[in-house]
């Protein structure tokens with residue numbers, strides 16, 4: 001493979017609903033630098049077919065910081081990785097509603113409340129559900145929750161409160177997952193995604209590139225997500241956190257990150273594909289190129305790290321000729337001046353080396 005004509009053929013096949021073969025997907029990851037623009041153009045052909053030039057903004061809110069009992073080796077919120085002990089309080093419903101108002105002001109399509117937990121306690125659910133109900137009554141924004149492992153009863157409570165989507169990432173292949181986490185399994189994660197969908201939520205489920213996975217692990221992840229038929233795939237790039245077992249890993253290079261996004265687009269032609277955590281630190285000057293395979297981004301930073309401001313992101317979207325997709329389904333022009341006064345959310349600081 002590996003010619004411009006081949007990328008075009010791959011795009012046409014993806015639009016026709018054909019799943020790329022594993023060899024084709026692997027070839028995308030190996031595209032030479034001379035063909036990067038042709039590859040991005042092919043991925044954009046698929047993205048444009050299903051999503052036009054729309055970009056949706058998503059805002060994360062770290063509702064409960066740190067002290068997670070799980071041992072995910074990339075995560076600075078794990079108590080095993082140095083996040084201090086002691087019950088970390090969940091924010092109040094008032095605080096979560098106020099953060100949703102800030103997200104709405106950025107013109108975000110979706111607002112995601114996240115807790116660092118194995119799964120939500122009754123108290124966590126009470127607060128998230130109260131916040132979700134109030135947010136739904138007040139503003140037109142979709143609500144996502146990322147609260148760890150769910151059971152049916154908890155999933156039904158979220159749906160009744162108005163939560164539209166549940167995030168639970170597979171992170172990597174089943175094989176690699178056993179190396180990066182021992183306190184729960186990859187199969188546990190698949191089960192939670194199924195429970196969330198069966199309860200009536202759309203599903204957001206992706207992974208992290210740069211954990212030290214093999215190429216086959218990355219391909220396994222992409223195809224497993226396709227088998228799960230998830231609605232949204234966030235693709236994160238490891239931003240190594242000091243103090244974690246993966247804290248010394250080198251970031252992947254930006255061209256590989258773009259090729260990985262293209263591979264995910266060909267395997268997931270219709271899916272809401274998000275360039276997620278690590279966008280700014282991995283892609284650096286190449287960030288805008290990620291909008292050609294991906295159709296959504298996080299703005300205002302991440303759970304424990306900062307990121308681009310709403311002004312930066314509106315400017316990038318406008319400069320590249322894309323438009324914002326809102327929760328209403330309408331589109332509007334990105335308007336950096338309108339969001340210039342919105343300061344970036346300050347990441348909640350973990351009291352450990354960052």
Ligand code: SF4
Pocket residue numbers: 068069070071072075076077078079115116117118148
């Ligand atoms: S379950 Fe989530 S918050 Fe807890 S250690 Fe793993 S990634 Fe971090």
